[in-house]
Amino acid sequence: MADKLNFSLVSPERELYSGEVDQVDIPGAEGDFGVFPNHSPLMAAIRTGAITVYLDGTETKFFVQGGFADVMPTGLTILAERAVALESLDRSDIETQIASVEANLENLNGDAAVVARQNLEGLRAVLAA
Numbered sequence: 267m268a269d270k271l272n273f274s275l276v277s278p279e280r281e282l283y284s285g286e287v288d289q290v291d292i293p294g295a296e297g298d299f300g301v302f303p304n305h306s307p308l309m310a311a312i313r314t315g316a317i318t319v320y321l322d323g324t325e326t327k328f329f330v331q332g333g334f335a336d337v338m339p340t341g342l343t344i345l346a347e348r349a350v351a352l353e354s355l356d357r358s359d360i361e362t363q364i365a366s367v368e369a370n371l372e373n374l375n376g377d378a379a380v381v382a383r384q385n386l387e388g389l390r391a392v393l394a395a
Contacts, residue, residue: 272341314388
């Protein structure tokens with residue numbers, strides 16, 4: 267069993283993280299999940315929220331919106347539609363996004379409404395962190 271997991275977090279703008287980690291917690295579209303070294307292969311959609319990276323007793327958090335997590339026994343790659351270090355997050359941008367989603371939510375139905383509610387939940391959680 268490997269001691270560390272190779273992890274890479276990539277957004278369209280740049281690679282935000284690349285290195286060995288102990289664990290990564292991910293906001294999955296079907297529910298939150300953690301990835302450890304030697305994890306079973308998995309491909310999952312991610313929703314708006316915070317990714318937590320654990321390494322040697324420290325935590326690093328990133329805000330993500332959309333994308334996919336590709337898990338292999340020796341590594342994890344997250345391809346995010348948007349990603350930024352949580353400490354660099356523009357809180358006024360998040361507040362603007364929350365207001366926009368709230369204003370449009372009542373006009374949505376079906377899967378679009380579910381995705382919008384997930385987005386809103388993730389935005390609120392990140393803002394509260």
